[in-house]
């Protein structure tokens with residue numbers, strides 16, 4: 001009985017140690033990595049939303065992809081006023097947001 005208890009105690013300590021080690025292995029969320037990951041994620045969404053593959057999002061494409069924040073700022077984002085958002089146009093806003 002004591003042996004079993006001892007095993008449980010060791011298991012508990014070992015398990016806790018493992019949990020701490022796992023957490024320590026996570027890459028530190030530095031302030032620089034965060035925007036980059038955000039931009040990478042945005043690129044994926046952008047590509048998925050760009051259904052006709054012309055490299056720009058029309059309002060319709062943004063609507064279909066439910067990119068609410070993009071739609072809210074569509075006119076402001078469309079720097080050259082061609083009715084479409086290129087990746088760079090959206091990125092300009094993301095960058096200014098992330099750096100502020």
Ligand SMILES: [Ca+2]
Nearest residue numbers: 050052054056
């Ligand atoms: Ca498109």
Ligand SMILES: [Ca+2]
Nearest residue numbers: 078080082084
């Ligand atoms: Ca544009």
